[in-house]
Amino acid sequence: EPEVTQTPSHQVTQMGQEVILRCVPISNHLYFYWYRQILGQKVEFLVSFYNNEISEKSEIFDDQFSVERPDGSNFTLKIRSTKLEDSAMYFCASRPRDRAYNEQFFGPGTRLTVL
Amino acid sequence: AQKVTQAQTEISVVEKEDVTLDCVYETRDTTYYLFWYKQPPSGELVFLIRRNSFDEQNEISGRYSWNFQKSTSSFNFTITASQVVDSAVYFCALSEVVSGTYKYIFGTGTRLKVLA
Numbered sequence: 477e478p479e480v481t482q483t484p485s486h487q488v489t490q491m492g493q494e495v496i497l498r499c500v501p502i503s504n505h506l507y508f509y510w511y512r513q514i515l516g517q518k519v520e521f522l523v524s525f526y527n528n529e530i531s532e533k534s535e536i537f538d539d540q541f542s543v544e545r546p547d548g549s550n551f552t553l554k555i556r557s558t559k560l561e562d563s564a565m566y567f568c569a570s571r572p573r574d575r576a577y578n579e580q581f582f583g584p585g586t587r588l589t590v591l
Numbered sequence: 592a593q594k595v596t597q598a599q600t601e602i603s604v605v606e607k608e609d610v611t612l613d614c615v616y617e618t619r620d621t622t623y624y625l626f627w628y629k630q631p632p633s634g635e636l637v638f639l640i641r642r643n644s645f646d647e648q649n650e651i652s653g654r655y656s657w658n659f660q661k662s663t664s665s666f667n668f669t670i671t672a673s674q675v676v677d678s679a680v681y682f683c684a685l686s687e688v689v690s691g692t693y694k695y696i697f698g699t700g701t702r703l704k705v706l707a
């Protein structure tokens with residue numbers, strides 16, 4: 477069964493460094509999402525992406541964040557200059573075209589630790 | 592505004608007990624979807640069930656059952672004869688059609704501890 481994959485599973489970085497989190501959505505899906513979960517807290521929506529552009533973003537998704545689908549298979553989240561408070565689990569998700577089937581498929585997550 | 596409330600922060604039960612996890616949601620949309628996810632200690636989100644707003648039938652899957660009541664805006668989850676492997680954090684989530692993006696709004700989660 478196809479699944480969403482994310483790399484790396486764990487990323488450790490120094491404050492102020494740029495990080496890129498990578499996701500490979502399910503191949504025939506058209507809608508892509510990033511969510512964030514600070515340790516011990518709820519999962520929060522960051523951004524949705526469709527037709528090569530951002531369709532919605534949350535207040536968390538400020539100018540330090542960007543997303544890209546560079547090659548038709550990968551979907552990346554870039555944090556330009558990481559802060560301590562960016563430490564969290566980041567989940568990528570994708571959704572198929574059929575709107576009647578509204579389930580998003582989540583990847584296993586990337587745990588980002590900012591030191 | 593859309594909102595999901597899971598008032599139970601943590602529940603502890605002894606193995607074989609039944610346990611119900613509560614989920615109350617707020618939405619102005621008439622068409623929406625509700626979900627339950629399990630997050631084991633390994634951290635991934637495991638899909639359990641999806642419900643749309645037009646289907647109020649309760650569902651049973653093995654030891655799991657769900658009670659969806661639009662009149663009280665609740666979508667509660669019951670585990671019958673709990674097992675130690677059920678220990679995890681459980682999240683309820685809401686997705687509105689009106690948002691256009693179908694983004695999920697998660698509750699704060701309920702940590703379930705099943706003791707042997």
